[in-house]
Amino acid sequence: MLNLPAVQERRSLREQVTHALRAALVAGELRPGIVYSAPVLAAEFGVSATPVREAMLDLAKEGLVEVVRNKGFRIVGLTEQDLDDFTEIRELIEIPATVRVAQTATRAQLEPLRAHARDIVTAARQGDLIAYVDADRRFHLGLLALHGNRHLVDTVRDLRSRSRLYGLQALVSAGRLVESAEEHERLLDAMIAGEVKGVEELITSHLGHVRRLWAEGN
Template identity: 50%
Template sequence: MPGGRGARGLPGGGRGSRARVPAQPGAVDAGRDADAGRERGARAAGAARGEHTHGEPAPPRPAVQRSSVRGQILDALRTALVTGELRPGEVYSAPVLAERFGVSATPVREAMQQLTLEGAVEVVPNRGFRVVERGARELAELAEVRALIEVPVMLRLARTVPAERWAELRPLAEATVRAASSGCRATYAECDRAFHRAVLSLSGNAQLVRIAEDLHRRAQWPLVGGGPGAARARAAELVADAHEHTALLDALIAGDLDVVRALVGEHFAGAC
């Protein structure tokens, strides 16, 4: 980064801009007006408090309980990482991001600290948090680790889980295809994790599911660089990846272990 660039808010937004982080289900409700937010804050201790730029109207207050603010901000920031709205190498200030969300800086810092633990960002003293730059080698390493964990489990489940249980996952597999076709990487990322989570949950091992999902989430952050051509290539990869879900499910329902083995190996070899 150039030495003179300070910490930033979300890409493309000046001080007066609203947050461009994609909205999440149940996320901070930007549609509530400031007066209603103040009334709620007076009635309920711990309601989230907003901040605003001097000389500008106060931003809308979030219509959520304070205990949920951190989780909602974390979800929104994770989505911004997947879509590339939080750009690798850029530094983002918690107070500036907080202005965009209309909350205090505390839940933003807490969410960023969680992302630091996950390896998505790193602390830059007195400035904020820098989005980690990742390359193809890291992505390949994550795919290898995921394969070591998930492939043996899927093959074991293929021999033990009845066809009707696999059939119950059909809506999740089809959802990944629709999400990939929509071109929304954030939506696809969520649907992709949901399908893999449902498959691994059949093992009954909650720790396995938790660890695998953490690795999966890390594998979904975009690589550094790449122009429109690279973006189109990644979109095509998502569609191919989604169709592997439905093909795998078909093989699991049919009990065709040879096809399952081949598809699982191919799926993780090209994991994105």
């Protein structure tokens, strides 16, 4: 049985299911090479098959899944080179962007991100990988939004949706996911304190975990 979140009413079912499936894909709950049928996933969500099919077609347009005629959808796999390339691009973008935000953002702008940082820790303690990935996305994209370049944010959002963190479950099993989660609040504290060098070191180390998570999960 898949660990998929319940959908709620504040957004359309299609949007909610697309969002949840994308997070499940990144977290490694949905694995490459396996064909998932819309009715089976719909039963997991407790919704009809229609919004699931629509969501999967949206993900297919993004190149994240492929349609298997009369069967369902297969998750598109990634090579180790893909992950290396994604990690390199994210480092080239996010490290200098985060440093710039640390230099320009005010405490009032940064402090609201603390709720997301704490959500990441809560999800880690509960072993809820999909909630972890979702809170992590909100934290980092919220942080980068303070840079003021929406195209930068869109690029990172796309890179994150294409990444796979199969090693998250290994961190849960080893009791290390909370330790990784707590890095977000340390990064935020360093940014608020104006410790630019420390911010650069923390974000560099943090992004390096993406590649190690892939290695640990394969």
